[in-house]
Amino acid sequence: MEKLKSRKFWICVAAALASLGASIAGLATSNEVVAVIGITCTVISTAIYAFCEAWVDASSASATTTSKVTTTTTVTQKEVQK
Numbered sequence: 001m002e003k004l005k006s007r008k009f010w011i012c013v014a015a016a017l018a019s020l021g022a023s024i025a026g027l028a029t030s031n032e033v034v035a036v037i038g039i040t041c042t043v044i045s046t047a048i049y050a051f052c053e054a055w056v057d058a059s060s061a062s063a064t065t066t067s068k069v070t071t072t073t074t075v076t077q078k079e080v081q082k
Helices: 007-028 032-064 077-081
Strands: none
Touching: 007 032
């Protein structure tokens, strides 16, 4: 549900719809160049959105990762007898 409030998501949807509309217009007018450009832009806009979301997820995951520190103590027998 949080994705529906994202401006990046709505920009991607608008770009994909505009590109899809251009490809449909290209097919309707028998203009193959416009159709191919529209389809290509649709795929590229979706890929860019997916890449950006993956980058944001990876950045937030690395920011919340904590380190585990392990210490080892060696006790000699002389120290135990004291």
